[in-house]
Amino acid sequence: xxxxPSDAWFSVFxxxxxxxxxxxxxxxxxxxxxTYANAVGFENDEPTxxxxxxxxxxxxxxxxNHRVDCDFQAETWExxxxxxxxxxxxxxxxIRVILGAPGTPHFVLEFxxxxxxxxxxxxxxxxxxxxFVEGKYAVGHAFGAMCGITAAAATREATxxxxxxxxxxxxxxxxxxxxDAGALITTPSVVALSGSAFDTHHARPTLAPSEPITxxxxxxxxxxxADGDVDAEGGQQPSA
Amino acid sequence: xxxxxxxxxxxxxxxxxxxxxxxRLALHPSDxxxxxxxxxxxxxxxxxxxxxxEQRDLDLLRRLQRFGTLAQTMAGRPEPWVSGKGFHAPNLSxxxxxxxxxxxxxxxPADRMPRDYPVIASDVQLDQVKDHFYxxxxxxxxxxxxxHGPRVILPDGLTEEYGIxxxxxxxxxxxxxxxxAIGGGPDDEALLxxxxxYLRSPVATYLLILTGYSVIQPQNYAxxxxxxxxxxxxxxxxxxxxxxxxxxxxxxxxxxxxGGLNVDAVVDGNGGFFGAVRISLSGENNDRATLVRSExxxxxxxxxxxxxxxxxxxxxxxxxxxxxxxxxxxxxxAFYFLKPMRRRFWLARAALADADLIARTVQAAAWKKLxx
Numbered sequence: 001x002x003x004x005p006s007d008a009w010f011s012v013f014x015x016x017x018x019x020x021x022x023x024x025x026x027x028x029x030x031x032x033x034x035t036y037a038n039a040v041g042f043e044n045d046e047p048t049x050x051x052x053x054x055x056x057x058x059x060x061x062x063x064x065n066h067r068v069d070c071d072f073q074a075e076t077w078e079x080x081x082x083x084x085x086x087x088x089x090x091x092x093x094x095i096r097v098i099l100g101a102p103g104t105p106h107f108v109l110e111f112x113x114x115x116x117x118x119x120x121x122x123x124x125x126x127x128x129x130x131x132f133v134e135g136k137y138a139v140g141h142a143f144g145a146m147c148g149i150t151a152a153a154a155t156r157e158a159t160x161x162x163x164x165x166x167x168x169x170x171x172x173x174x175x176x177x178x179x180d181a182g183a184l185i186t187t188p189s190v191v192a193l194s195g196s197a198f199d200t201h202h203a204r205p206t207l208a209p210s211e212p213i214t215x216x217x218x219x220x221x222x223x224x225x226a227d228g229d230v231d232a233e234g235g236q237q238p239s240a
Numbered sequence: 241x242x243x244x245x246x247x248x249x250x251x252x253x254x255x256x257x258x259x260x261x262x263x264r265l266a267l268h269p270s271d272x273x274x275x276x277x278x279x280x281x282x283x284x285x286x287x288x289x290x291x292x293x294e295q296r297d298l299d300l301l302r303r304l305q306r307f308g309t310l311a312q313t314m315a316g317r318p319e320p321w322v323s324g325k326g327f328h329a330p331n332l333s334x335x336x337x338x339x340x341x342x343x344x345x346x347x348x349p350a351d352r353m354p355r356d357y358p359v360i361a362s363d364v365q366l367d368q369v370k371d372h373f374y375x376x377x378x379x380x381x382x383x384x385x386x387x388h389g390p391r392v393i394l395p396d397g398l399t400e401e402y403g404i405x406x407x408x409x410x411x412x413x414x415x416x417x418x419x420x421a422i423g424g425g426p427d428d429e430a431l432l433x434x435x436x437x438y439l440r441s442p443v444a445t446y447l448l449i450l451t452g453y454s455v456i457q458p459q460n461y462a463x464x465x466x467x468x469x470x471x472x473x474x475x476x477x478x479x480x481x482x483x484x485x486x487x488x489x490x491x492x493x494x495x496x497x498x499g500g501l502n503v504d505a506v507v508d509g510n511g512g513f514f515g516a517v518r519i520s521l522s523g524e525n526n527d528r529a530t531l532v533r534s535e536x537x538x539x540x541x542x543x544x545x546x547x548x549x550x551x552x553x554x555x556x557x558x559x560x561x562x563x564x565x566x567x568x569x570x571x572x573x574a575f576y577f578l579k580p581m582r583r584r585f586w587l588a589r590a591a592l593a594d595a596d597l598i599a600r601t602v603q604a605a606a607w608k609k610l611x612x
Contacts, residue, residue, distance in 0.1 A: 004570065004605045005570050005575070005601060005602050005605055006573055008499075008521055008573055009521070009573070009602045009605075009606075010602065010605075010606040010609075011497060011498060011499055012492055012497045012498070012499040012501065012521065012602065013491055013492060013495050013497050013598075013599045013602040013603050013606075014495050014496060014497050014603070014606060015495070015603035015604070015606045015607040015610070016495070017610065018610075055306065058302075060299075060303075064494045067494060067495060067496045069491070069494050069495045069599075069603065070603070075278065079277065079278060079281055087281070099600060099603050099604045099607050
């Protein structure tokens with residue numbers, strides 16, 4: 001028989017907060033880029049980039065040094081079972097941040113490569129972000145994260161993506177909600193100021209529970225020379 | 241199409257020890273694991289690993305696998321290593337052949353494998369193959385390559401302590417198919433010696449138990465009564481308490497938490513079947529770990545647990561009826577474990593798993609509150 005511990009316990013074993021996790025992801029990416037540049041080279045495919053990043057994130061020593069006491073699991077492929085019972089594998093690229101065993105709360109980061117083209121931005125939105133909206137990820141959870149990997153400056157891609165999502169017809173398709181200030185794009189991020197470029201909010205009317213989800217948008221550049229405008233804290237707000 | 245990303249398997253691996261002791265089907269909570277279908281599909285050995293292993297064991301396996309495997313090392317050497325079995329004695333299924341390359345070789349019977357010594361050196365006294373066989377079914381040893389040069393040989397089966405009886409040699413001799421060998425080039429002599437030592441080590445036994453399909457089956461009913469089923473000594477319970485307190489302190493430090501904890505193990509003299517552990521907030525900064533051996537204290541603790549059960553009875557899970565009633569109980573500001581007085585539940589590794597469970601339970605509850 002397990003029941004929830006009282007709040008008094010939360011100060012003894014506090015969980016990592018989402019801003020801590022996001023900062024940890026950005027700092028680990030920067031460490032990989034300066035130490036093992038090939039591991040995060042833009043020429044790699046998304047599952048390879050995700051796998052390499054996740055391996056570094058999962059390193060126990062690094063986790064403990066950053067006080068991020070949770071598991072990172074790369075889901076670089078998924079299983080689907082067809083009506084006839086056969087199972088197939090499909091490539092995908094996401095990392096789950098998990099506290100404890102399967103079934104405990106988790107936080108999903110979905111990765112997409114962005115080469116500056118419109119088609120890459122379309123995939124980011126309609127073959128990535130939409131998975132949170134349609135309930136493929138994070139059902140019952142209030143937060144998730146989209147990570148765009150770019151060869152250009154992170155800030156430039158963040159600005160372009162914010163404009164792309166805010167396009168009226170796209171905002172409708174992605175079930176975008178406005179924030180308290182009436183904006184579709186919340187910048188700077190309210191949830192993770194130092195690691196997320198901006199936040200977006202999305203209705204999920206087809207799900208149960210149907211509470212909306214807030215998505216953090218994180219941009220990681222594979223080119224240190226192009227990434228000069230990321231500040232020391234990992235901040236990457238899009239330019240106005 | 242059904243997405244299996246979220247599908248989970250409730251994996252129960254009850255051990256005969258407690259079931260037999262209680263005379264009914266019983267499942268200890270530490271033998272209940274929740275595994276994802278995704279992980280089982282990717283790593284079929286997970287069902288074996290999770291049989292005895294805790295999350296820490298699975299994490300260690302995952303980390304070790306990143307360093308590569310023996311097979312990868314064998315294939316990656318400048319002169320790739322080969323592995324294989326010895327020659328097959330004549331049998332009815334295969335055509336008999338002449339000794340061929342075995343004609344001039346010495347012969348090591350399986351029962352001459354050294355029991356304790358890890359090397360077969362030049363002083364070994366051996367007969368010739370032709371003293372025992374005049375025909376064979378096949379020469380084996382990957383076409384006799386494994387009868388010469390630096391190599392590790394290992395017979396089928398394990399020692400009583402689940403060890404591998406590996407030995408290093410560079411003497412020329414052949415052996416039958418009940419012995420296997422891994423051989424490499426002359427430049428890899430030192431590495432092959434290391435392999436023999438590694439295979440004989442407790443590390444290899446540990447990995448075998450966690451990944452080998454048939455290693456841990458008891459040979460007969462009498463062998464179910466392993467030392468793990470014995471009553472823990474007071475010293476062992478004391479060690480459990482210390483390790484639990486230390487592991488909780490480590491979790492608190494790694495997560496940046498604060499606040500003292502009291503860890504008390506309470507056992508009912510020398511005769512009780514159960515012992516209990518209470519982990520509570522001290523309200524101070526200091527930690528305290530104690531072992532209390534008192535019938536009175538044990539019953540007082542049981543009263544606390546019983547009160548917790550009564551107040552939360554409506555939340556009792558139906559399947560809890562089929563488990564030993566020692567699931568972790570959270571009551572007020574304390575966690576309780578009720579444990580059978582069997583060594584398996586009072587080992588240092590059990591203390592680490594219990595500390596992990598407490599920290600994860602608290603963190604998951606806090607995370608859920610923060611993010612939902």
